[in-house]
Amino acid sequence: xxxxxxxxxxxxxxxxxxxxxxxxxMSTNHKDIGTLYLIFSLTMFFIGGSFAMxxxxxxxxxxxxxxxxxxxxxxxxMHALIMIFGAIMPAFVGLGNWMIPxxxxxxxMALPRMNNLSFWILPFAFLLMxxxxxxxxxxxxxxxxxxxxxxxxxDSLAYVVxxxxxxGISSIMGAINIIATILNMRAPGMDLLKMPVFVWSWLITAxxxxxxxxVLAGAVTMLLTDKYFGTNFFNPGxxxxxxxxxxxxxxxxxxxxxxxxxxxxxxxxxxxPTFARKPIFGYKAMVFAIACIAFLSFIVWAHxxxxxxxxxxxxxxxxxxxxxxxxxxxxxxxxxxxxxWGGSMTFETPMLxxxxxIILFTIGGFSGLMLALVPADFQYHDTYFVVAHxxxxxxxxxxxxxxxxxxxxxPKWTGHMYNEFWGKVHFWNSVIWVNVLFFPQHFLGLAGxxxxxxxYNVAFANFNMISSIGGFLFGATQLIFVGVVxxxxxxxxxxATDRVWEGAKGLEWTVPSPAPHHTFEVPPVxxxxxxxxxxxxx
Amino acid sequence: xxQQHDAYFVPAKSTWPxxxxxxxxxxxxxxAHWLNAEPGDAGFGKTVLSVGVIGVLGMFFGWFRSVINExxxxxxxxxxDTSFRxxxxxxxxxxxxFFGAFFGALFYIRMFSVPWLGGHGHxxxxxxxxxxxxxxxxxxxxxxxxEQAGGAFRTVPAWGLPLLNTLILLTSSVTVTIAHHxxxxxxxxxxxxxxGLTVLLGATFLYFQAHEYIEAYKELNxxxxxxxxxxxxxxxxxxxxxxxxLGTIMLAVIWLRVLKGHFNKEHHFGFEAVAWYWHFVDVVxxxxxxxxxxx
Ligand code: HEM
Ligand SMILES: [Cu+2]
Numbered sequence: 001x002x003x004x005x006x007x008x009x010x011x012x013x014x015x016x017x018x019x020x021x022x023x024x025x026m027s028t029n030h031k032d033i034g035t036l037y038l039i040f041s042l043t044m045f046f047i048g049g050s051f052a053m054x055x056x057x058x059x060x061x062x063x064x065x066x067x068x069x070x071x072x073x074x075x076x077x078m079h080a081l082i083m084i085f086g087a088i089m090p091a092f093v094g095l096g097n098w099m100i101p102x103x104x105x106x107x108x109m110a111l112p113r114m115n116n117l118s119f120w121i122l123p124f125a126f127l128l129m130x131x132x133x134x135x136x137x138x139x140x141x142x143x144x145x146x147x148x149x150x151x152x153x154x155d156s157l158a159y160v161v162x163x164x165x166x167x168g169i170s171s172i173m174g175a176i177n178i179i180a181t182i183l184n185m186r187a188p189g190m191d192l193l194k195m196p197v198f199v200w201s202w203l204i205t206a207x208x209x210x211x212x213x214x215v216l217a218g219a220v221t222m223l224l225t226d227k228y229f230g231t232n233f234f235n236p237g238x239x240x241x242x243x244x245x246x247x248x249x250x251x252x253x254x255x256x257x258x259x260x261x262x263x264x265x266x267x268x269x270x271x272x273p274t275f276a277r278k279p280i281f282g283y284k285a286m287v288f289a290i291a292c293i294a295f296l297s298f299i300v301w302a303h304x305x306x307x308x309x310x311x312x313x314x315x316x317x318x319x320x321x322x323x324x325x326x327x328x329x330x331x332x333x334x335x336x337x338x339x340x341w342g343g344s345m346t347f348e349t350p351m352l353x354x355x356x357x358i359i360l361f362t363i364g365g366f367s368g369l370m371l372a373l374v375p376a377d378f379q380y381h382d383t384y385f386v387v388a389h390x391x392x393x394x395x396x397x398x399x400x401x402x403x404x405x406x407x408x409x410x411p412k413w414t415g416h417m418y419n420e421f422w423g424k425v426h427f428w429n430s431v432i433w434v435n436v437l438f439f440p441q442h443f444l445g446l447a448g449x450x451x452x453x454x455x456y457n458v459a460f461a462n463f464n465m466i467s468s469i470g471g472f473l474f475g476a477t478q479l480i481f482v483g484v485v486x487x488x489x490x491x492x493x494x495x496a497t498d499r500v501w502e503g504a505k506g507l508e509w510t511v512p513s514p515a516p517h518h519t520f521e522v523p524p525v526x527x528x529x530x531x532x533x534x535x536x537x538x
Numbered sequence: 539x540x541q542q543h544d545a546y547f548v549p550a551k552s553t554w555p556x557x558x559x560x561x562x563x564x565x566x567x568x569x570a571h572w573l574n575a576e577p578g579d580a581g582f583g584k585t586v587l588s589v590g591v592i593g594v595l596g597m598f599f600g601w602f603r604s605v606i607n608e609x610x611x612x613x614x615x616x617x618x619d620t621s622f623r624x625x626x627x628x629x630x631x632x633x634x635x636f637f638g639a640f641f642g643a644l645f646y647i648r649m650f651s652v653p654w655l656g657g658h659g660h661x662x663x664x665x666x667x668x669x670x671x672x673x674x675x676x677x678x679x680x681x682x683x684x685e686q687a688g689g690a691f692r693t694v695p696a697w698g699l700p701l702l703n704t705l706i707l708l709t710s711s712v713t714v715t716i717a718h719h720x721x722x723x724x725x726x727x728x729x730x731x732x733x734g735l736t737v738l739l740g741a742t743f744l745y746f747q748a749h750e751y752i753e754a755y756k757e758l759n760x761x762x763x764x765x766x767x768x769x770x771x772x773x774x775x776x777x778x779x780x781x782x783x784l785g786t787i788m789l790a791v792i793w794l795r796v797l798k799g800h801f802n803k804e805h806h807f808g809f810e811a812v813a814w815y816w817h818f819v820d821v822v823x824x825x826x827x828x829x830x831x832x833x
Contacts, residue, residue, distance in 0.1 A: 026551040107546040110621035113555050120559035128567060135574075158573040162566035169562075172632050180624040184617060185546075214632045218639025222773070228573045230762055231769035232687050233643060236664065239683030239766035241651035248639055311660045521546060 025120075028112035030097045031515060035413075036119050037094025038406075042482070044086030044126065049475055051079040056437075056471035062458045072454035073141035074133065080144035081160075084260065085167045086126055088394065091402045092263040093118070093174045096202045099409065100178060102508035102515060103196045105187025105524045110180035118174040125166035132156035143452060145249060146220065148234040148242050152227045161220045168213040175209035178202055187507075189526035193287075194533050196506055197280065200287045201266025204294045208255045208262070211298075216252040219245060243308050250301035258297040260394060261361075262290055264401030265332055268354050270506075271408050272336050273532060275351035276343030277503035282335045283533050289328035289335075296325045306374050307381040315374045322372040326365065333362055348501075349423035353404030356431045357397060364392030367442065382452075385445025391438045396431075403430075403481065410488055411496030415514030418488040422480060429477035436470030505532040547618050549608070554601040561597050565590030606808075610800065619807055626811040630818050633781070637822050640777065644770045644829060648676055652766070655684055682765025691768070692758040696831035699750050703743050704827050707782075710739035711820045714789070714813050724803050726796065733793045736816070740786035747779050774830055781819045788812045 027033050055075050058066050067075075097115065101108055109115045132139040137155025140146070151157060182195070182203045222245070225231040232238025234245050265286075273280045280286060302310060302318040310318075336358050345351070367389040371377050380386060411417050440463040445451075449460045456464065496513040510530060511519045528534030568590050572583030608614065614622075654661025656674020665672065669684035678692050694700060714736045720728035754760040762772050792812050795801065801809055 022551055025556045026553050028549050028551055108548045111625055112549055113552050114625070116552075117555035117558050120556050121562060124559055124563035128563065128570070137574075155574060158570040162570050166562060166566065172629075176625050176628045176632075179628055180621045184620050184624060210628050210632045211635050214636035215639045215642075218636055218643075222640075222643065222769075224573075225762075225769070225773065231773065232683060232763075232766045233647075233769050235683075235687070235766075236651070236655060236668075237683055237685035238687035238769070239652050239655065239681060240647065240769070241654075244643060244646050244651060247646060248642060251639075251642070309660075518548075523546070 027116050028108065029517060030101050030108045030112065030115065031413075031517065033109075033112075033115050033119050034094045034097030034099075037090045037097060037122075040119070040122060041087050041091035041094060041402075042485075044082050044090070046478075047130075048079050048082035048087055049478065051075045051082070053472065053475050055079065056468040058454050059456070059464050060468040061465065062456050062461050064455055067454070069454050070138060070141055073143075073452065074139040076452050077140045077143055078129070078133070081129065081140075082126070083394075084144065084256070085164075086122070088260050088398050088402070089171065090122060092202075092205070092260075093171075093178075095267070095402070095405055095409070096178055096263065098413065099508060100181055100199055100202060101185070102412075102511060102519060103199050103506060104182060104185065104190050105507050105520050105526065106181055106185035107518065107520050108185075109177050110185050111177050114173050115177050118170045118177065121166050121170040125163045125170065128159055128166070129163035132159045135159070145246075145253070146223060147249075148223060148226065148245050151223060152234075157227050158224060161224045164220050165217055168217045171209050171213045175206035175213075178206040179210075182206075187520065187523040187526055189528075190507075190531075193284065193536055194526075194528070194531055196266075196532055197269035197283070197286050197290075198263070198266035201262045201269070201290050204290050205259050205262045208259050208294055208297065212252040212255040212259075215248060216256075219248040219252065222248070243305070246305050246308060247301070250304045251298075253304060254301045255294075255297045257390075257393070258293060260398045262294065264357070264361075264398045265290060267401040267405040267408075268336060268357055269332075270532075271350050271354040271404055272339050272358075274408075274501050274503045274505075275348060275354070276340045276345050278339055278343040279505075279532060280335065281338035281341075282331075283536050285331055286335055289331040292328040293325060296321065296328070300325065303372055303377075306377045319372055319374045323369065326369055329365055333358060333365075348407075349418075349420060349427055350404045350408035352424065352427045352431075353400045353407065356427070357400045357404065360392055360396030360400070360431075360434075364389055364394075364397055367392060379448075380445055382450055383445035384441040384449045384451055387451050388438050388441035388445060391441070395438070396434055400430075406481075406485070408501075410485070411500045412508065412511075412513050412515055414489050414492070415496055415512075416488050416492035417494040417496050418484050418492065422484050422487070426477060426480040426484060429480065430474065433470045433474035433477055437467055437474050438470070440464075440467045440470075505530065507531070547613060547615055549613075552601075552604065554597065554604065558594075558597050558601065561590055561593030563590075565594055606795070606800065609805075609808075619805075622807050622811070626814060630814060633818065637774075637777070637825075640770070640774050641825060641829065644774065647766050647770065652676065652680070652683075656680075677767065681767030685765075687765035688761055688763035688768055689759060691760040691764045693760060693767075694750060694754055694758065694771075694831065696827070699746050700827055700831045703746050704823065706739050706743045706746070707820050707823050710736045710743070711817055713739065714816050718809065718813055721796075721801060721806055721809060722803055726799075729796050730793065733789065733796060737786055737789045737793060740782055740789060740816075743782055744779065744786065747775070747782075771830060774826055778819070778822055778826055781822070785812070785816050785819050789816065 023032060024036065027036075054067070055072070058064075058072055097109065100106070129140075135156055140151070140154050140156050140160045142151035142154055146160070182199055186195070222231070222233040226233055226235065232240045234240050234242045236242070269280055269286055300318055300322040302314055303322045306315060306318070347355075367385065371380055371386065371389055407418060407423055444460055444463050444467075447460065449456055498511065498513050499509045500513060501509075507524065507526070507530065510524070564586060568583050568586030568588070570583075572580050572587055575583050650660075653659060653674045655665060655669060656672055657665030657670075658674065672680070672684035674680055678690070681693075682688050682691065713732045717729045717732035717736065720732060760768060760771065762768050764771075789812055792809050795808065
């Protein structure tokens with residue numbers, strides 16, 4: 001594609017792309033690339049989900065049921081890697097791609113070709129990672145955290161490390177693109193403090209991504225050289241220390257969990273005001289809280305390592321720093337509730353997911369606080385209590401926000417309303433079964449059941465069976481979602497209006513539904529009354 | 539170009555991103571295969587890796603050529619220029635964090651893990667039960683850990699080649715800045731001279747570094763296997779050397795582009811991006827010189 005291609009710009013710019021390959025593989029269009037990301041994410045969600053079903057099947061009863069222990073370990077490892085890097089993160093990038101240009105009045109992302117590259121790296125990275133399942137030595141089985149020396153014993157390490165490098169490159173480029181879009185492509189008049197909270201949350205998340213993905217790359221590179229090139233970073237005999245890996249990994253890892261929740265905060269801050277028909281309570285405080293959380297996320301990493309034997313001073317510092325995060329998090333939850341207070345609320349599917357998010361994410365936050373207590377964590381660490389904690393924040397947190405946002409924005413994307421009845425069926429089944437699935441895991445953990453283990457003491461049998469039943473039904477429920485999406489895209493007759501929701505405000509609702517292939521080719525004139533936060537400074 | 543009446547520019551569709559994803563995949567697939575191959579069975583992995591690397595090089599060439607052509611055709615407005623600048627700045631920030639991981643490892647090892655192995659502070663028990671005769675120290679007498687991984691070795695003295703290399707890189711930062719000023723003043727001869735000097739200085743640095751490595755292996759027995767001293771030494775200086783290589787190549791490309799008259803007083807983002815990159819590489823070196831060689 002050289003100079004001659006630039007002549008096509010004109011018709012590329014105004015007409016529809018010509019062939020399937022051109023549209024989906026050569027795209028420079030933020031909406032098409034956003035769609036690709038979302039489809040990819042949903043696919044990975046079902047692959048990772050099927051691994052989870054296998055895990056829950058094995059754990060349905062005590063005793064070895066279905067599989068070899070090594071395969072079980074491969075499943076837990078892959079499940080986490082796929083869900084984190086393949087499902088949650090790409091979903092947020094997809095949503096950001098679709099919505100950020102629409103929300104700030106930009107024609108597209110700042111660096112559209114790099115945007116396409118960021119996406120296309122991902123399918124290949126996961127191809128590489130999933131292919132290890134079929135290698136003679138098997139796939140990675142040392143847990144998604146890949147602690148040495150265990151992780152060094154798996155034959156697939158090189159594949160996984162390179163796959164992670166690729167994902168890192170993809171995330172960094174995606175994040176750079178988002179920052180450049182937000183800082184450089186806003187329509188005149190879209191001041192930083194008039195931007196939707198979702199855009200703010202992504203700006204800060206992108207910064208976190210650029211700051212920590214290279215650190216992960218460094219950590220796994222050291223694993224690679226330790227295994228294949230004879231270095232001694234994590235080998236005490238040579239002066240290294242396996243705990244060093246944990247420090248580097250969690251310096252990435254804790255900001256990473258906020259990478260997976262800050263955009264969700266942004267989404268909830270969009271949905272709640274729309275359905276409460278009130279502007280968000282404390283817009284500036286919301287933005288400031290996100291920034292605080294992002295800052296604090298850099299100085300709490302060792303709360304994942306309380307049990308490795310840190311010096312006492314470190315245990316105490318990281319305990320208090322961790323608990324400090326609940327202050328800005330509390331501000332957010334308070335403000336969502338205050339936004340609803342006295343609002344004239346309706347409960348469409350997106351709002352139901354947002355409400356479930358607020359309640360259930362908070363439960364996850366509370367269990368996090370329990371884990372942050374050093375002496376208590378000695379007991380809970382590496383038990384199912386931790387599993388319950390992070391599934392409350394990630395499934396009922398991140399994932400519920402993503403699903404809610406899909407319902408919220410789908411009419412804008414497709415031009416059609418989804419089926420509200422089936423949306424609600426999906427919601428109620430999800431919210432019931434997810435609790436049946438994860439709530440008992442708190443008790444299992446408190447009673448001492450370790451995580452990442454294919455067999456367990458019979459004392460844990462009942463709760464495990466309940467959890468598995470919840471798991472199967474939660475998994476099956478997600479098929480309803482696919483049905484609703486397919487129906488909305490291809491069959492729904494109910495046209496969406498431009499505004500879609502009565503209480504919706506912001507630039508993205510001023511463009512037609514479905515959003516045309518190109519929007520804001522010339523900068524829009526911004527009317528502060530149209531914006532959700534047009535008058536914060538008044 | 540179709541956009542000029544618009545305030546915004548959206549680039550045309552391109553196959554390069556997809557090609558880039560494919561060749562990156564081929565490269566790492568080949569590399570992983572090679573690393574995992576049984577001895578004597580590495581042919582397949584090596585072949586795939588080579589195909590991938592050639593593909594990556596071709597991709598860079600092709601993609602950059604198309605971008606340069608678009609830039610010369612005047613497609614890029616001020617806003618695009620700003621996006622490119624932001625892109626480069628944040629990319630360099632990500633590189634800083636990448637080196638940060640390795641510097642962090644070095645500090646942790648020197649401040650904590652090695653002293654602990656020697657029985658200081660927090661690590662008494664490991665010391666007592668496993669290696670009670672290990673006296674923790676850095677450098678030649680202890681930097682390779684209690685098991686003397688890699689055998690006895692000597693370190694590279696800071697005040698020889700490394701000092702020379704420091705001076706070389708510092709000078710090159712000055713020459714690239716002079717070239718930049720010349721560019722803004724429009725003195726082509728002076729740009730070519732000083733940019734050319736920068737490239738030469740970069741190449742000289744690399745030559746000395748290679749020399750240093752050979753000496754380390756042959757005479758000092760300082761190798762990648764020399765315990766954690768060797769690990770940090772070679773990974774830090776190695777990744778830095780890789781970046782110098784990259785930077786030198788980029789500077790050379792910019793030199794050719796200056797020769798072809800691609801830049802003018804106002805439009806020379808390509809030049810500035812590479813100059814920033816070069817300064818970054820320089821700063822990393824100062825950190826290395828300080829913490830790897832001197833201290
Ligand atoms: C109030 C805020 C939070 C606190 C105080 C907190 C605290 C903790 C602590 C102390 C652990 C380590 C437990 C152990 O291994 O013994 C942990 C684990 C974890 N947390 Fe949180 N957390 C919070 C919020 C979040 C959020 C928002 C997410 C993600 C969206 C998250 C995801 C995770 C994950 C994935 C793990 C397990 C990592 C692993 O070992 O595989 N947490 N949390
Ligand atoms: Cu954490």
